[in-house]
Amino acid sequence: MSAKTLYDKLWESHLVQTDEDGTALIYIDRHLVHEVTSPQAFEGLRLAEREPWRIDANLATPDHNVPTTERTGGVDAIEDPISRTQVETLDANCLEFGITEFEMLDTRQGIVHVVGPEQGATLPGMTVVCGDSHTSTHGAMGALAFGIGTSEVEHVLATQCLIQKKSKAMQVRVEGKAGPGVTAKDIVLAIIGEIGTAGGTGYAIEFAGSAIEDLSIEGRLTLCNMAIEAGARAGFVAVDDKTIDYVRGRPYAPDSDQWERAVASWRTLHSDEGAEFHLVVTLDAVAIKPEVTWGTSPEMVVGIDDSVPNPADEPDSVKAEGMGRALDYMGLKAGTPMSDITLDKVFIGSCTNSRIEDLRAAAQIANGRQVAANIKLALVVPGSGLVKAQAEQEGLDRIFTNAGFEWREPGCSMCLAMNADRLSPGERCASTSNRNFEGRQGQGGRTHLVSPAMAAAAAVSGHFVDVATLIK
Amino acid sequence: MQKFEIFTGIVCPLDRSNVDTDAIIPKQFLKSIKRSGFGPNLFDEWRYLDQGEPGMDNSKRSVNSDFVLNDIRYKGAQILLTRMNFGCGSSREHAPWALEDYGFRVILAPSYADIFFNNCFKNGLLPIVLEEKTIDNLFRLASDDQALEMTVDLHKQALVIGDERIMFEVDPFRKHCLLNGLDDIGLTLQKVDAIKAYEKCRKDEAPWLFHGE
Numbered sequence: 001m002s003a004k005t006l007y008d009k010l011w012e013s014h015l016v017q018t019d020e021d022g023t024a025l026i027y028i029d030r031h032l033v034h035e036v037t038s039p040q041a042f043e044g045l046r047l048a049e050r051e052p053w054r055i056d057a058n059l060a061t062p063d064h065n066v067p068t069t070e071r072t073g074g075v076d077a078i079e080d081p082i083s084r085t086q087v088e089t090l091d092a093n094c095l096e097f098g099i100t101e102f103e104m105l106d107t108r109q110g111i112v113h114v115v116g117p118e119q120g121a122t123l124p125g126m127t128v129v130c131g132d133s134h135t136s137t138h139g140a141m142g143a144l145a146f147g148i149g150t151s152e153v154e155h156v157l158a159t160q161c162l163i164q165k166k167s168k169a170m171q172v173r174v175e176g177k178a179g180p181g182v183t184a185k186d187i188v189l190a191i192i193g194e195i196g197t198a199g200g201t202g203y204a205i206e207f208a209g210s211a212i213e214d215l216s217i218e219g220r221l222t223l224c225n226m227a228i229e230a231g232a233r234a235g236f237v238a239v240d241d242k243t244i245d246y247v248r249g250r251p252y253a254p255d256s257d258q259w260e261r262a263v264a265s266w267r268t269l270h271s272d273e274g275a276e277f278h279l280v281v282t283l284d285a286v287a288i289k290p291e292v293t294w295g296t297s298p299e300m301v302v303g304i305d306d307s308v309p310n311p312a313d314e315p316d317s318v319k320a321e322g323m324g325r326a327l328d329y330m331g332l333k334a335g336t337p338m339s340d341i342t343l344d345k346v347f348i349g350s351c352t353n354s355r356i357e358d359l360r361a362a363a364q365i366a367n368g369r370q371v372a373a374n375i376k377l378a379l380v381v382p383g384s385g386l387v388k389a390q391a392e393q394e395g396l397d398r399i400f401t402n403a404g405f406e407w408r409e410p411g412c413s414m415c416l417a418m419n420a421d422r423l424s425p426g427e428r429c430a431s432t433s434n435r436n437f438e439g440r441q442g443q444g445g446r447t448h449l450v451s452p453a454m455a456a457a458a459a460v461s462g463h464f465v466d467v468a469t470l471i472k
Numbered sequence: 473m474q475k476f477e478i479f480t481g482i483v484c485p486l487d488r489s490n491v492d493t494d495a496i497i498p499k500q501f502l503k504s505i506k507r508s509g510f511g512p513n514l515f516d517e518w519r520y521l522d523q524g525e526p527g528m529d530n531s532k533r534s535v536n537s538d539f540v541l542n543d544i545r546y547k548g549a550q551i552l553l554t555r556m557n558f559g560c561g562s563s564r565e566h567a568p569w570a571l572e573d574y575g576f577r578v579i580l581a582p583s584y585a586d587i588f589f590n591n592c593f594k595n596g597l598l599p600i601v602l603e604e605k606t607i608d609n610l611f612r613l614a615s616d617d618q619a620l621e622m623t624v625d626l627h628k629q630a631l632v633i634g635d636e637r638i639m640f641e642v643d644p645f646r647k648h649c650l651l652n653g654l655d656d657i658g659l660t661l662q663k664v665d666a667i668k669a670y671e672k673c674r675k676d677e678a679p680w681l682f683h684g685e
Contacts, residue, residue: 016667029674036503037563040565043505054671085503085505086503123680123681131563135563147563148587149565149587150565151594152594155657155660158660161660197560198490231560231585252683319489418500418503437561439517440499443517
């Protein structure tokens with residue numbers, strides 16, 4: 001038998017049928033649902049008088065529209081009537097179809113991509129989908145996970161399958177030991193800077209190499225989360241001891257009588273020796289700095305010790321024009337050192353960076369320091385109610401509030417500003433989220449993507465600074 | 473889904489690369505629980521000078537006259553010509569819904585983001601991949617004082633401009649679905665037996681995946 005990639009194994013184990021032209025029907029083990037991309041799918045089911053194929057494969061939670069301020073008033077108290085309708089619609093649909101939902105006031109509620117792994121609802125070897133592009137996150141568990149549109153949400157609800165074509169396989173290897181202050185976020189930003197936002201289009205990316213093996217599972221979740229920012233629908237990491245230790249004991253993990261059998265099957269979830277990829281890209285971890293984006297696409301990124309690049313140095317004219325437009329939008333001049341850029345707001349949160357390790361890393365920098373006078377708002381938004389409770393148990397909330405940060409309720413928040421948390425036109429934000437597109441965090445808002453530690457360092461300094469210089 | 477039939481339409485040139493789905497339809501319009509009505513807010517932040525919110529009367533808003541969609545030459549355009557990596561970012565199907573609701577039926581670009589590309593076909597929208605130099609040439613033609621008109625023939629996989637024909641590739645399954653207006657779910661449900669057989673094997677091999685049953 002020929003050597004297989006991890007992607008081959010995940011793909012083949014879910015094939016229901018393949019047509020001659022390569023169009024395949026693949027089975028979906030886990031479908032995660034949130035309020036923004038599901039209402040039209042449930043409506044479609046009702047109109048066609050179809051029932052969900054397998055209720056227990058679905059798990060829902062509202063995240064995009066929920067307020068992060070005090071919310072004991074429940075869904076009724078959501079101020080924006082359209083946001084409220086969307087959350088109410090999810091509640092009603094889950095009730096009607098019998099789908100498990102962690103509602104807004106449930107401690108288990110949170111960002112769907114934080115909740116899935118936290119509950120053990122996304123397991124190694126699964127296919128995981130959700131009407132959200134950041135579903136690639138779950139690939140960190142050794143799963144094939146990717147975002148889908150609403151028509152596909154309806155398709156999965158109705159058939160438990162999706163019509164797909166197999167992608168090409170890419171391996172991104174990051175070798176060596178990352179320096180001080182360099183996190184999974186910096187690694188993935190460096191990867192996107194290297195291959196570009198369309199570099200992974202048409203590919204499924206396996207992340208490998210010693211620097212990836214060194215990452216915790218939470219770090220790998222951050223890494224895979226941003227595979228889509230490199231254009232790849234799916235990104236994943238092979239299963240190792242860390243994966244198995246992470247899953248053990250979680251609510252949706254296999255019961256004890258099936259545990260050993262499950263582990264034995266998960267142990268096979270790696271690329272075989274000699275397996276061939278369509279493309280292999282290698283990065284040196286030692287060369288990666290704490291990264292900061294300067295433009296309006298995640299590929300527009302440099303190390304903290306670098307400066308804003310000059311479009312005049314870019315030989316490709318279409319690219320140079322895009323750079324010029326980005327600099328205009330961002331209100332930046334070529335040649336400005338990144339550490340000279342001052343900020344108005346800081347956001348620590350999102351499906352990329354809102355897990356307990358992210359909050360610990362930020363708290364370590366905030367501890368004993370104060371948010372700088374020029375920062376109008378520094379927000380910390382935990383990824384789930386359980387992350388929030390854990391952080392409070394560790395006293396992280398008090399470290400943040402003592403330093404002048406606001407400590408909020410879980411949700412997507414200012415990553416995409418569908419709720420009340422947003423930037424005003426012209427405001428500049430250090431954000432631990434995943435997209436620095438024009439208007440993403442509020443119309444006219446200017447986003448710089450960074451790691452949680454770098455965001456905290458920017459908050460206490462008022463401008464970007466190499467976090468390594470602040471680590472005690 | 474409506475059948476995709478041969479038509480002749482105006483080409484609107486949007487000369488930007490990496491146009492993301494946040495730009496195609498900004499997040500505040502995603503709060504709708506319907507599939508229709510997104511067209512008036514397509515490219516909202518580029519098209520209007522003020523900040524758009526759901527429920528606004530768009531006819532009373534100040535329009536950005538520099539944006540192509542507001543150029544009188546391209547009024548009623550059904551074909552959108554654009555640059556590489558169109559539709560990147562968020563998986564929101566509201567992006568193809570907005571394009572379709574506005575009146576676009578075909579997109580021409582050198583490349584697309586995967587999720588967006590896939591979402592288009594589910595909504596009767598045809599995203600066509602053309603070589604970079606063909607796209608460059610079309611941009612030149614489409615930017616003339618006289619708007620460029622083109623006939624799109626999916627059956628023959630051809631774009632026709634006067635005497636010139638540009639052939640394009642399309643996935644045979646997707647072509648079949650578009651030409652016949654077929655719904656994916658209906659097609660998949662013809663394979664119920666295969667799905668059930670797979671599911672039975674899966675349950676034997678990995679019973680822990682059927683946690684709630």
